[in-house]
Amino acid sequence: MDIAANITAIRERISVICNSCGRDPGQVRLVAVSKKKPTADIEAAIAAGQPVFGESYVQECVAKIDAVQGAAEWHFIGALQSNKVKYLRGKVAMIHSVDRLSLAKEIDRQWGKHKDCVDILIQINLGEEASKAGTTLAQAVELVRQVAPLRHVRIRGLMALPPWYDDPEHVRPYFRQLKQLAEQIAALDLPNVSMQELSMGMSHDFEVAIEEGATLVRVGTAIFGAR
Ligand SMILES: *Cc1c(COP(=O)(O)O)cnc(C)c1O
Secondary structure, three states, X not given: OOHHHHHHHHHHHHHHHHHXXXXXXXXXXXXXXXXXXXXXXXXXXXXXOOOEEEEOOHHHHHHHHHHOOOOXXXXXXOOOOHHHHHHHOOOOOEEXXXXXXXXXXXXXXXXXXXXXXXXXXXXXXXXXXXXXXXXXXXXXXXXXXXXXXXXXXXXXXXXXXXXXXXXXXXXXXXXXXXXXXXXXXXXXXXXXXXXXXXXXXXXXXXXXXXXXXXXXXXXXXXHHOOO
């Protein structure tokens, strides 16, 4: 697995798709999803110039952050239990998977201990799949309203993990829905709420996600190989 070559190829694809849909490639950040991959792979990606990594499991995430030598920004993207939030405090720059008020309150409490603040995204379960985390489209606005007043979290946008289809074109309507929801929430002009970030798109569908407005694409397999 040539991680450096894979990163170069993904960057090139991001650039090509941005040019074709009139977006600035600088507005799309690649989050290299390194879950279940060894720290040596992360070091190789850092050496290739990759600055941002996503992890899905708390223990693994913390162990890697502590072990990796190179400078990196860490995002937590997986299902998160409230009792594990404390382990992430001060270590991650963004949590993509906030889907309930109780979790947001615990993040607020933990970051508040150090009078610190963390960027979060509200995760939406667009397909309302039982197997996936995320609040529903119907409840999203209410959740954003409830989380907004918390002083140690900053809502930066939305995240989704839409249903899987072999053909990424079938995922497009979900990406579009997330963008529309973000616009709807942005129009409410709530204090402490920004809808600048849209975390959507993975190895097989990030190009479609970028066409629909993704600002953070979470790519694992296409960089590090199959898990
Ligand atoms: C694993 C994972 C990814 C990366 O998926 P790939 O298909 O390997 O690119 C993206 N987002 C989330 C939330 C994940 O858990």
